[in-house]
Amino acid sequence: MVFGIFLICLGGFGWGFTYVFDHRPADNLSGYCDIDFQTGVDLNGKVNSATLTIQDYRYSSANLLAAMTLICDDDTYTMEASVRQTPPSYSFAFYNDKTTLKNTNKLFVEFPPESFDSMRKAEVITIQFAYDNGDKVSLPLSEPDKEYWKDHLKDQHK
Numbered sequence: 001m002v003f004g005i006f007l008i009c010l011g012g013f014g015w016g017f018t019y020v021f022d023h024r025p026a027d028n029l030s031g032y033c034d035i036d037f038q039t040g041v042d043l044n045g046k047v048n049s050a051t052l053t054i055q056d057y058r059y060s061s062a063n064l065l066a067a068m069t070l071i072c073d074d075d076t077y078t079m080e081a082s083v084r085q086t087p088p089s090y091s092f093a094f095y096n097d098k099t100t101l102k103n104t105n106k107l108f109v110e111f112p113p114e115s116f117d118s119m120r121k122a123e124v125i126t127i128q129f130a131y132d133n134g135d136k137v138s139l140p141l142s143e144p145d146k147e148y149w150k151d152h153l154k155d156q157h158k
Helices: 002-022 113-121 143-152
Strands: 034-041 047-058 067-072 075-080 082-086 103-110 125-130 136-140
Touching: 034 143, 047 113, 047 125, 067 113, 075 103, 075 113, 113 143
Parallel strands: none
Antiparallel strands: 034 047, 047 103, 067 075, 067 125, 082 103, 125 136
16 A cells, blocks of 8 residues: 555656656747757858757657747748657666657758848747647747857858
8 A cells, every 4th residue: 555655656756747847947949958050151152041950858759740930020930840759768877868768859940031131130039839749839049049040140241
């Protein structure tokens, strides 16, 4: 009987811990997940591509939906995304606080060229994505990230 109560308490704690982690609060996108923003330029130094890779580590096995929304002040762009989920590592010998016991969810999107000017001028840039279990993430960029993006979206005159 005591052992049964112990198992119930342990299960409740485990569920609560994983739920709280998967629904963690954050003030900005890079405070919630890993982000990598990159741009490409043509031979004249004009920015011709911009991509974003997001890596989110969660206990939940819910899959990312293959879409992402970019909100730049009043301009909204919804894009198709490539998504992939890597199962968790269960090896404590090679412990990693990001991947041990957690699924790695990766989202990759290429921004449309018409969004570049909106990103350059925006006061607030917000990224939204969602999971197939209904969980949604909608967070702004931090000031340093926003300035990094804007700096990389400048044409490099040659």
